[in-house]
Amino acid sequence: MFNRLTAALLASTMMAGAAWAETTVTAVMHSGLRVLDPVITTAHITRDHAYMIYDVLIAQDAEFKPQPQMADWKVSDDQKTYVFTLRDGLKFHDGAPVTAADAVASLERWAKKDAGGQIIMDRTEKLEATDDKTVTWVLKEPFVPMLDVLSKQSALPPFIMPARVAATPPDQAITDYTGSGPFKFVDAEFQPGISVTYAKNTDYVPRSEPASWMAGGKVVNVDKVKWVNMPDIQTAVNALSGGEIDYIEQMQVDLIPLLEGDPNIAVEVREPTGMQTMARMNFLHPPFDNEKIRQAALKAISQESVLAAMIGNPTYYQICGALLGCGTPLGSETGAETLTKGASMDEAKALLKESGYDGTPVVLMAPTDMVALATQPVVISQMLRDAGFTVDMQPMDWQTLVTRRASQSAPAEGGWNMFITNWMVPEISNPISNPMLIGRGDSAWFGWPTDDTIEQLKADYIAAADPEAQKAVGEKIQAHAIQTVLEVPLGQYTLPQARRTTITEMLPSPVPVFWNLKKAE
Amino acid sequence: MIGYLLRRILAVIPVMLLVAVFVFLLLRLTPGDPAAIIAGDMATPAQLQAIREAMGLNQPIHIQFVTWLGQLARGDLGTSLISHTPVSGMIAARMGPTLSIALLTILLSVALAVPMGVLAAWRHRSAADYAVMTFSVLGFSVPVFVIGYLLILVFSLKLGWFPVQGFTPISAGPLPFLKNAILPALTLTTIYVALIARMTRANMLEVLGEDYIRTARAKGAPERTVLFRHALRNAAVPILTVIGTGFALLIGGVVVTETVFNIPGIGRLTVDAILARDYPVIQAMILLTSFLYVLVNLVIDLSYSFFDPRIRY
Numbered sequence: 112m113f114n115r116l117t118a119a120l121l122a123s124t125m126m127a128g129a130a131w132a133e134t135t136v137t138a139v140m141h142s143g144l145r146v147l148d149p150v151i152t153t154a155h156i157t158r159d160h161a162y163m164i165y166d167v168l169i170a171q172d173a174e175f176k177p178q179p180q181m182a183d184w185k186v187s188d189d190q191k192t193y194v195f196t197l198r199d200g201l202k203f204h205d206g207a208p209v210t211a212a213d214a215v216a217s218l219e220r221w222a223k224k225d226a227g228g229q230i231i232m233d234r235t236e237k238l239e240a241t242d243d244k245t246v247t248w249v250l251k252e253p254f255v256p257m258l259d260v261l262s263k264q265s266a267l268p269p270f271i272m273p274a275r276v277a278a279t280p281p282d283q284a285i286t287d288y289t290g291s292g293p294f295k296f297v298d299a300e301f302q303p304g305i306s307v308t309y310a311k312n313t314d315y316v317p318r319s320e321p322a323s324w325m326a327g328g329k330v331v332n333v334d335k336v337k338w339v340n341m342p343d344i345q346t347a348v349n350a351l352s353g354g355e356i357d358y359i360e361q362m363q364v365d366l367i368p369l370l371e372g373d374p375n376i377a378v379e380v381r382e383p384t385g386m387q388t389m390a391r392m393n394f395l396h397p398p399f400d401n402e403k404i405r406q407a408a409l410k411a412i413s414q415e416s417v418l419a420a421m422i423g424n425p426t427y428y429q430i431c432g433a434l435l436g437c438g439t440p441l442g443s444e445t446g447a448e449t450l451t452k453g454a455s456m457d458e459a460k461a462l463l464k465e466s467g468y469d470g471t472p473v474v475l476m477a478p479t480d481m482v483a484l485a486t487q488p489v490v491i492s493q494m495l496r497d498a499g500f501t502v503d504m505q506p507m508d509w510q511t512l513v514t515r516r517a518s519q520s521a522p523a524e525g526g527w528n529m530f531i532t533n534w535m536v537p538e539i540s541n542p543i544s545n546p547m548l549i550g551r552g553d554s555a556w557f558g559w560p561t562d563d564t565i566e567q568l569k570a571d572y573i574a575a576a577d578p579e580a581q582k583a584v585g586e587k588i589q590a591h592a593i594q595t596v597l598e599v600p601l602g603q604y605t606l607p608q609a610r611r612t613t614i615t616e617m618l619p620s621p622v623p624v625f626w627n628l629k630k631a632e
Numbered sequence: 633m634i635g636y637l638l639r640r641i642l643a644v645i646p647v648m649l650l651v652a653v654f655v656f657l658l659l660r661l662t663p664g665d666p667a668a669i670i671a672g673d674m675a676t677p678a679q680l681q682a683i684r685e686a687m688g689l690n691q692p693i694h695i696q697f698v699t700w701l702g703q704l705a706r707g708d709l710g711t712s713l714i715s716h717t718p719v720s721g722m723i724a725a726r727m728g729p730t731l732s733i734a735l736l737t738i739l740l741s742v743a744l745a746v747p748m749g750v751l752a753a754w755r756h757r758s759a760a761d762y763a764v765m766t767f768s769v770l771g772f773s774v775p776v777f778v779i780g781y782l783l784i785l786v787f788s789l790k791l792g793w794f795p796v797q798g799f800t801p802i803s804a805g806p807l808p809f810l811k812n813a814i815l816p817a818l819t820l821t822t823i824y825v826a827l828i829a830r831m832t833r834a835n836m837l838e839v840l841g842e843d844y845i846r847t848a849r850a851k852g853a854p855e856r857t858v859l860f861r862h863a864l865r866n867a868a869v870p871i872l873t874v875i876g877t878g879f880a881l882l883i884g885g886v887v888v889t890e891t892v893f894n895i896p897g898i899g900r901l902t903v904d905a906i907l908a909r910d911y912p913v914i915q916a917m918i919l920l921t922s923f924l925y926v927l928v929n930l931v932i933d934l935s936y937s938f939f940d941p942r943i944r945y
Contacts, residue, residue, distance in 0.1 A: 143904070145712075145714045145715040145908070146669075146670055146714060146715065147715075151670060151671070151683070152670050152671055152672045152675075153671065153672030153673060153674035153675060154669075154670075154672040155672075157672075224679065226676075266672065266674045267674075280686070282682045282683050282685070282686040283686050284670075284716050286716065302725060302896060303712065303714070303715030303717055303722070304715070304900075304901075304904050305896040306896075339894070341797070341894050342891050342900070342904075343891045343892060343894070345781070345892075346796065346797050346891070346892055346893070346894050349784055349788065349789060349796040349797065350796045350797050350894070352789060352796075353788055353789060353792075353795070353796040355795055355796055355797065355798070480907070507663075508907070509907075510663070510664040510665070510668070510669070510907060510908070510909055511663040511664060513665060513668035513669075513673075514663045514664055514665040514668065515663060517665070517668070517677055517680060532673055534673075538674070546674055546676070549676070553677075554676065554677075554678060555676075556676055556677075557677065
């Protein structure tokens, strides 16, 4: 009797111990999750969510190279047929096996929204599931960057969903969040904009290779991950100090001193590639419909001043004149010397005089509610004024800006001349998916340049036979884009992450991922 | 009384209709595009247009308005344009934290402020009076986020008595609830104590100068009876008004306090919806807040007759 009682007590103690041992990582991400469909939006938080619950056929590693993830691939000698073979053990969260038909339906839905996907589809002869495990993609002509596009990590990676979910029209949001990724979405605990919980997918079979960026083995070492949205970064810092949360994805640089000296907290750069900040001009209206005036504006701008005002601490920013990003395979700084070496006001003034600039005001939209975009317009306005421009900097909220930038009206009638935005470097590193390098007038990205040369250069890039040839075209793209001022690159920055030191082995990846990491009690 | 009540309830309908028209038009005239929030920065103009069409934002305004009114008549507040969750569910989930913090704040405020106001009036121009007035001025003047951060610094980070942030529903037990709710409620209490104590003091001072107070004292009524039965009851009407509107204000959302303490309440829901131009959520929130104001005012008006029997409806 006594033994039975002891055994029962021991068992219950062990069970209680097991319950206590459940490890949950509580993280404050850069924004609250509201949109759950990674095809309908390019929002980074939705992409990050998608990497938790979905998987991808092939993925980019830290060398920007495609690697097998759900599937291995073979390419025919004529480079027109790609055969992807799904690996064993892939299961959706509802228990159903992942089939080639699911992959085909997901790729078709993705390709209707993604610029790179559309280019591939234009060249596609057929995309089909040849059996349960094989996806065969036949092109009408070779498309060398095929695997780069399919493996890209941002902004719209081709996540694989069940075919019934992928049947949703691409402009309509999905309502079934069944994935096959390393975590499961806990629907009952989801509060849009407040918190989202992910539970470890115990059926997930990770690859055997070590994890590298989005590729390799996604080994989950915690039971749950909870993302909590805290709109006030000071509250997040207090919560991290108090041990109520484990991780802050993006620290505000001026709050870092509050955490320095705490032995329980580490502040670090997760991955140095980081973000690019850049300015875009409107090619439809004066004064920036004139190439010389655009060049004058570019010459007047110094990245150092912009980044110092924006980030402050040089540890967290990098002067970089490459439109396709520094530290990327195609990154080149050709033609951007004045930007990176402190502007050339004399050249700017001379160009402005030569252009016959008549004092038409530059309407510069300045979002005041976005910390990461608030300072650049102020600094740029002053530099443009110093060069002789008349600048009308108009403060507004980000929502007003995104509405107004879609307007092609003249600046005096609700249009605009210039705005600033930020990108993750990997998402602008490829000329095919970089929105600023679209030169098709009305169907280009906001600013609407008509530029046949850039379109031809992108075609040359697609046709380039090897990485060396691609690099050579990348150099020409950089030179041309700076010459015509398709954008003004303003430099790169990283917002460091902060974690409790109980969290270890976080992957250095541009997308914050929660596989691989461990949490000590 | 019942006739009055019915008339007041019927009067709510045109008020709410006017609010509905006003809110709807105001939102459509404000620049902003929920499709842009959904699509993200990389979307091209053509992709934005496709999303707008899928969301029904391209329909003429009058069609959108009639559709919304039809939904409202069926008791349907619509679905969030951003998260695609029903607005009624979102409000229900956020109402709990807001209501409980508001109730706790009002309870604490009344419990502290009314005796403070009475004391200040009773001991007019004494040290106690000056102390109450100084506290009131401070309560009004110090920004709410400063009080919040100070309380967090002392009671959470230094002493470790309370969590820094978050909310635990009362269903999890009164102690866990109080552990999370006490600091935000205290933060808000400083403002409301200041407001109610000043109002109580001013009205008590006026009433204490009345003839019937002198008569009560001349009759030998104990000071406690004079203060609380004769004076406070007669001074209660304006104090009640302040408490009522204060409560409505708290339910309408206290964004800064909710943000500082990371409370998923109504205030943050409204601000997030405004920033994302999530029209159905904003419309529902403004309608609800207006309705609450109307309701609270009605309750206050009815309660007047309880404290002052001269008031009859």
